[in-house]
Amino acid sequence: MSNKDIKLVQLPSPNFVPERDKDKPLMLEVSHLGIDFGGLTAVNEFNIGISPTEIAGLIGPNGAGKTTVFNLLTKVYEPTRGTILLDGKDTHGMNTIQVNQAGIARTFQNIRLFDKLTVEDNVKIGLHNSIKYHMPTGVFRLPKYWKEEKKAHDKAMELLSIFDMQDMAGYIAGSLPYGAQRRLEIVRALATGPKLLLLDEPAAGMNPSETSELMENIEKIRDEFKIAILLIEHDMNLVMGVCESIAVLNFGEIIAKGTPNDIQNNPKVIEAYLGSGSINGGEKEGTLPDSSDASKPDAEQMSTGHLASPDAMIGGRKEES
Ligand SMILES: Nc1ncnc2c1ncn2[C@@H]1O[C@H](COP(=O)(O)OP(=O)(O)OP(=O)(O)O)[C@@H](O)[C@H]1O
Ligand SMILES: [Mg+2]
Numbered sequence: 001m002s003n004k005d006i007k008l009v010q011l012p013s014p015n016f017v018p019e020r021d022k023d024k025p026l027m028l029e030v031s032h033l034g035i036d037f038g039g040l041t042a043v044n045e046f047n048i049g050i051s052p053t054e055i056a057g058l059i060g061p062n063g064a065g066k067t068t069v070f071n072l073l074t075k076v077y078e079p080t081r082g083t084i085l086l087d088g089k090d091t092h093g094m095n096t097i098q099v100n101q102a103g104i105a106r107t108f109q110n111i112r113l114f115d116k117l118t119v120e121d122n123v124k125i126g127l128h129n130s131i132k133y134h135m136p137t138g139v140f141r142l143p144k145y146w147k148e149e150k151k152a153h154d155k156a157m158e159l160l161s162i163f164d165m166q167d168m169a170g171y172i173a174g175s176l177p178y179g180a181q182r183r184l185e186i187v188r189a190l191a192t193g194p195k196l197l198l199l200d201e202p203a204a205g206m207n208p209s210e211t212s213e214l215m216e217n218i219e220k221i222r223d224e225f226k227i228a229i230l231l232i233e234h235d236m237n238l239v240m241g242v243c244e245s246i247a248v249l250n251f252g253e254i255i256a257k258g259t260p261n262d263i264q265n266n267p268k269v270i271e272a273y274l275g276s277g278s279i280n281g282g283e284k285e286g287t288l289p290d291s292s293d294a295s296k297p298d299a300e301q302m303s304t305g306h307l308a309s310p311d312a313m314i315g316g317r318k319e320e321s
Pocket of ligand 2: 066
């Protein structure tokens with residue numbers, strides 16, 4: 001089914017999820033999440049519900065707080081306020097490792113691989129949640145060690161095959177082309193066996209054909225692994241093409257939630273991107289919000305405006321700090 005046919009349904013809570021997941025408990029339920037850095041409120045009143053097989057998007061202008069949300073979900077930062085329920089379990093008090101073991105895996109805006117290790121070893125590091133042996137087994141290379149090693153190798157190859165990367169298993173990760181490093185990071189995250197995969201700008205630096213392949217693979221990952229995916233992305237073709245629901249962040253707060261169609265036609269969203277200076281407003285016809293739409297209901301209530309095409313919202317993005 002194409003994401004153009006997607007229908008979101010309102011839950012008893014203030015969340016929208018794809019219709020097929022409506023009777024399943026949410027995989028991620030975030031309420032009133034926020035963090036202050038000194039005097040700066042980077043994220044505030046962040047509420048989101050993601051169902052178990054949903055592909056959700058988080059978009060917004062540079063500096064809106066998107067990566068900070070990921071850092072809160074993965075406990076890189078301890079939230080100043082709010083709750084995060086993963087598969088019904090409160091992650092309060094968990095550290096980054098415990099949150100990963102509980103089922104959240106991520107990739108980073110800046111690639112973080114062990115670039116001196118092989119591709120296979122990078123994936124094997126991700127397997128630590130599932131392959132375990134006691135210290136003496138490893139030190140003395142006891143039979144169980146070789147059994148587990150074989151298991152890890154097979155699993156790593158199986159995971160690499162998602163992106164057709166088995167042939168690269170022996171390469172040094174740092175020597176791979178950029179797009180392949182990005183894919184390897186996703187494979188490594190998947191190796192930890194997540195229930196929720198967070199992707200921070202997975203298409204950044206990819207060429208158009210790599211990006212469209214990535215789009216297909218994101219859907220394939222969701223279908224094969226039956227997991228929820230939340231992705232941050234500036235590439236609107238990817239976001240609008242693959243996400244079933246989208247939340248838009250501006251100055252740390254959600255200003256709109258809805259289907260890709262709702263979002264790309266939402267005057268508040270268009271205004272946020274215009275305000276960021278990251279839109280090509282004057283040069284593209286039909287990208288400016290119509291003044292008659294200014295009185296449309298709150299975007300959080302799934303407003304139905306019109307205008308701006310997805311590509312109109314793509315901004316020239318700054319390099320990550
Ligand atoms: N550790 C920190 N200390 C102080 N301020 C921070 C910290 N981390 C993030 N911020 C601030 O929080 C705000 C949101 O940053 P964040 O990186 O989350 O934005 P973003 O939406 O991911 O932007 P981009 O699209 O450019 O990646 C920015 O003003 C940033 O400077
Ligand atoms: Mg970011």
